[in-house]
Amino acid sequence: MSVKVASEWLNSCSGCEISVVDMGERLLDVLQMAEFVHIPALMDHKYFGQLGDGRHLEIPEADVGLISGGIRNEEHLEVAKEMRAKCKVIIALGTCATHGGIPALCNSYRNEEILERAFGTETTDPNAFEPEEPLPHLLDACHALDEHIQVDLYMPGCPPHPDHVFSALTALVRGTAPELPGKSVCDTCPTVREGKGQLKALRRFVQSPHYGAPDEPLEKMRCLLEQGFLCMGPVTRAGCGGDKVTPRCISARVPCRGCYGPVQHDGNQMVDMLNALASNGIDVRSLPEHVSLLRFSGAHRRLRPKRQRKEA
Amino acid sequence: MAREIHIQPITRIEGHASIQIQLDDAGEVRDARVNIMSLRGFEKFIEGKPAEEVPRIVSRICGICPWMHHLASNKAVDRCFGVTPPPAGRKLRELMQTIAHAEDKLLHFFFLAAADFVIGPDADYAVRNVIGIAKANPELAQKVVQMRYKTKMILEKFAGKAIHPVAGVVGGFAKPMTEEDRREILAQMRELLDFALFTLEFAKEKVFPPYLDAIQTLGVIRTGFMGTVDDDGALNLYDGKIRLMKADGSYTDFDAQDYTDYLGEHVEPYSYGKMPYAKAWNEGFSLDLEEPKGIYRVNTLARINVADKMATPRAQAELEEFRERFGRPAQATLLYHWARLIEEVYACEHAIELLEDPEICSPEVRTPAEPKAGRGVGCVEAPRGTLIHDYSTDENGCITRANLIVGTTHNIGPMNMSVKQAAKSLIHEGKVDEGMLNRIEMAVRAYDP
Numbered sequence: 001m002s003v004k005v006a007s008e009w010l011n012s013c014s015g016c017e018i019s020v021v022d023m024g025e026r027l028l029d030v031l032q033m034a035e036f037v038h039i040p041a042l043m044d045h046k047y048f049g050q051l052g053d054g055r056h057l058e059i060p061e062a063d064v065g066l067i068s069g070g071i072r073n074e075e076h077l078e079v080a081k082e083m084r085a086k087c088k089v090i091i092a093l094g095t096c097a098t099h100g101g102i103p104a105l106c107n108s109y110r111n112e113e114i115l116e117r118a119f120g121t122e123t124t125d126p127n128a129f130e131p132e133e134p135l136p137h138l139l140d141a142c143h144a145l146d147e148h149i150q151v152d153l154y155m156p157g158c159p160p161h162p163d164h165v166f167s168a169l170t171a172l173v174r175g176t177a178p179e180l181p182g183k184s185v186c187d188t189c190p191t192v193r194e195g196k197g198q199l200k201a202l203r204r205f206v207q208s209p210h211y212g213a214p215d216e217p218l219e220k221m222r223c224l225l226e227q228g229f230l231c232m233g234p235v236t237r238a239g240c241g242g243d244k245v246t247p248r249c250i251s252a253r254v255p256c257r258g259c260y261g262p263v264q265h266d267g268n269q270m271v272d273m274l275n276a277l278a279s280n281g282i283d284v285r286s287l288p289e290h291v292s293l294l295r296f297s298g299a300h301r302r303l304r305p306k307r308q309r310k311e312a
Numbered sequence: 313m314a315r316e317i318h319i320q321p322i323t324r325i326e327g328h329a330s331i332q333i334q335l336d337d338a339g340e341v342r343d344a345r346v347n348i349m350s351l352r353g354f355e356k357f358i359e360g361k362p363a364e365e366v367p368r369i370v371s372r373i374c375g376i377c378p379w380m381h382h383l384a385s386n387k388a389v390d391r392c393f394g395v396t397p398p399p400a401g402r403k404l405r406e407l408m409q410t411i412a413h414a415e416d417k418l419l420h421f422f423f424l425a426a427a428d429f430v431i432g433p434d435a436d437y438a439v440r441n442v443i444g445i446a447k448a449n450p451e452l453a454q455k456v457v458q459m460r461y462k463t464k465m466i467l468e469k470f471a472g473k474a475i476h477p478v479a480g481v482v483g484g485f486a487k488p489m490t491e492e493d494r495r496e497i498l499a500q501m502r503e504l505l506d507f508a509l510f511t512l513e514f515a516k517e518k519v520f521p522p523y524l525d526a527i528q529t530l531g532v533i534r535t536g537f538m539g540t541v542d543d544d545g546a547l548n549l550y551d552g553k554i555r556l557m558k559a560d561g562s563y564t565d566f567d568a569q570d571y572t573d574y575l576g577e578h579v580e581p582y583s584y585g586k587m588p589y590a591k592a593w594n595e596g597f598s599l600d601l602e603e604p605k606g607i608y609r610v611n612t613l614a615r616i617n618v619a620d621k622m623a624t625p626r627a628q629a630e631l632e633e634f635r636e637r638f639g640r641p642a643q644a645t646l647l648y649h650w651a652r653l654i655e656e657v658y659a660c661e662h663a664i665e666l667l668e669d670p671e672i673c674s675p676e677v678r679t680p681a682e683p684k685a686g687r688g689v690g691c692v693e694a695p696r697g698t699l700i701h702d703y704s705t706d707e708n709g710c711i712t713r714a715n716l717i718v719g720t721t722h723n724i725g726p727m728n729m730s731v732k733q734a735a736k737s738l739i740h741e742g743k744v745d746e747g748m749l750n751r752i753e754m755a756v757r758a759y760d761p
Contacts, residue, residue, distance in 0.1 A: 105358075
């Protein structure tokens with residue numbers, strides 16, 4: 001049986017699409033069982049007809065719609081709504097689609113501030129930028145998909161591991177429910193935890209963590225958080241290691257920054273992390289700033305511009 | 313009657329762009345433009361973030377070339393904090409970047425661009441893509457998918473994450489390479505070099521020949537070029553001086569730290585992407601097809617045009633053959649594809665060189681750093697062109713100001729010119745068909761935006 005698949009990318013970087021391609025030879029199996037009807041990354045189906053003379057944005061009907069990226073401008077919103085209208089199942093692919101992702105860091109600023117900087121750098125010619133048709137207007141913030149359309153399946157990850165993309169697609173073809181990991185990164189991390197220690201403050205990641213010989217297995221390295229480095233493992237959903245499980249950043253001996261989003265869909269990575277640190281007696285003021293704790297999940301109004309002082 | 317055609321979205325590229333073609337009453341092309349449709353605002357929102365975290369944030373500018381942003385950013389942060397990576401740390405960064413280049417070029421050639429040549433520019437859109445290639449030539453498709461996957465998995469296995477990497481760290485690299493890793497990756501890169509040489513021969517024999525006329529005409533414009541070379545004038549992807557060449561072949565070299573003296577960025581209301589130009593030429597900015605001003609190009613063709621030579625033997629032989637046929641600087645836009653495959657050979661050869669150097673296995677991979685106030689420009693050659701990250705930090709080591717010039721951005725002006733040239737030469741009396749519109753997109757795809 002073949003399923004029709006439509007795929008779109010919105011406020012994103014294309015990493016999710018590349019992760020789909022990174023399935024290796026399983027990609028050829030996917031191409032056997034799925035018929036792509038729309039995927040701008042790989043295929044030339046156009047919004048306004050193949051001759052560009054249509055009046056309305058149109059995406060063909062499909063069984064499964066994959067959407068990566070959040071919703072940041074009017075075009076993203078129009079495309080997301082058209083995908084919802086034409087696809088039976090919508091998968092939010094990647095953390096930008098599920099929680100805003102890195103681009104939602106823009107939510108700490110007003111659009112004017114962002115435009116002012118982008119078009120006011122030291123190399124930019126000093127003439128004001130006034131966007132014209134057909135450039136889409138920016139929305140007030142970068143939104144997760146479910147702030148505008150109904151989402152049937154959430155597949156976070158920056159990017160989602162190809163193992164999970166493959167198993168989700170095969171499950172949908174078979175008509176079964178895809179299984180995705182629901183634990184935290186710490187639950188899947190092989191490093192050694194010795195329990196509550198004497199740690200009072202965190203260090204910046206400007207030096208190497210301690211480990212033995214270059215080939216010493218991760219099972220022998222002490223937990224990076226216990227070594228005093230901020231690691232978002234406790235408040236981040238597991239899955240980045242795919243079927244091999246070991247978290248990917250940890251395997252490079254680098255602490256987790258939370259790219260799979262919160263463990264529970266509506267969790268708050270910043271609040272949960274600060275609580276976790278405080279309850280272990282660690283001074284949260286030792287962190288240089290806190291906004292970065294929401295770097296992957298700043299949509300859903302978690303990050304907002306600082307309120308402007310009212311003029312007296 | 314005057315009308316407007318929208319090619320929306322431009323497909324088989326990375327990101328969001330469209331083409332606007334305006335026809336006059338006679339159905340002739342009055343103007344054609346490329347619209348860059350989105351803006352994310354990285355320059356603003358990395359402000360206030362601890363600088364050592366930024367290489368893990370800006371990687372998300374591009375999921376196809378995250379290693380480039382990651383490493384340019386690391387180089388900028390090193391300078392802000394005044395720290396120099398030890399030799400092995402530097403070499404591991406360069407190795408990862410070089411392997412990422414090798415993977416990227418396979419992706420672009422086979423997955424994005426080849427269908428226009430192998431399946432044909434006029435073929436139905438449903439088959440004019442990598443899926444069509446897989447059905448038409450399953451053996452080749454399997455080999456391509458395997459080779460690309462293996463290359464990507466080298467990065468993933470050694471460095472943890474291949475997409476949105478984390479292994480570059482301020483002061484060097486996050487982990488050393490073991491002798492076992494080195495041998496395994498070396499064997500894989502030798503296999504990839506064979507495949508790169510096969511790909512180039514395959515392209516020269518089977519892919520390009522039917523299109524030699526199109527190569528000499530489609531999207532052809534006359535511009536300057538920019539790329540990075542080392543002290544010998546050989547092409548260098550990781551580090552060196554920036555060479556800015558005029559269309560007549562004369563050039564100036566400059567240090568990336570001084571980029572603001574040489575480059576400016578022009579703004580147009582129809583594009584969220586800015587258009588860099590050569591401010592140092594003192595001629596202003598114009599996209600006029602006959603007399604462009606300030607316009608230079610980057611990416612593969614530009615790099616092999618500005619370089620005096622290639623540092624590795626097989627790539628050098630290919631460059632000599634290329635120059636014999638097309639001259640220096642070569643201007644034909646579709647030659648970007650050919651240049652890309654020469655660079656593919658270079659990337660494989662250079663990765664092998666790096667892996668044959670025993671120093672790459674030194675356990676000294678990272679110099680400890682202290683957050684502090686400073687300024688640093690980090691620059692690498694991304695697959696899509698010269699990539700510049702420029703940061704300032706406060707005494708707490710957090711970003712106070714950032715300016716980014718991303719590889720593809722340099723080519724936005726030239727893409728506008730190539731699209732206009734292609735549209736003007738293809739569309740007459742208001743007659744338009746799918747093949748024509750796809751050819752106009754091919755003029756964009758060559759730049760691999």
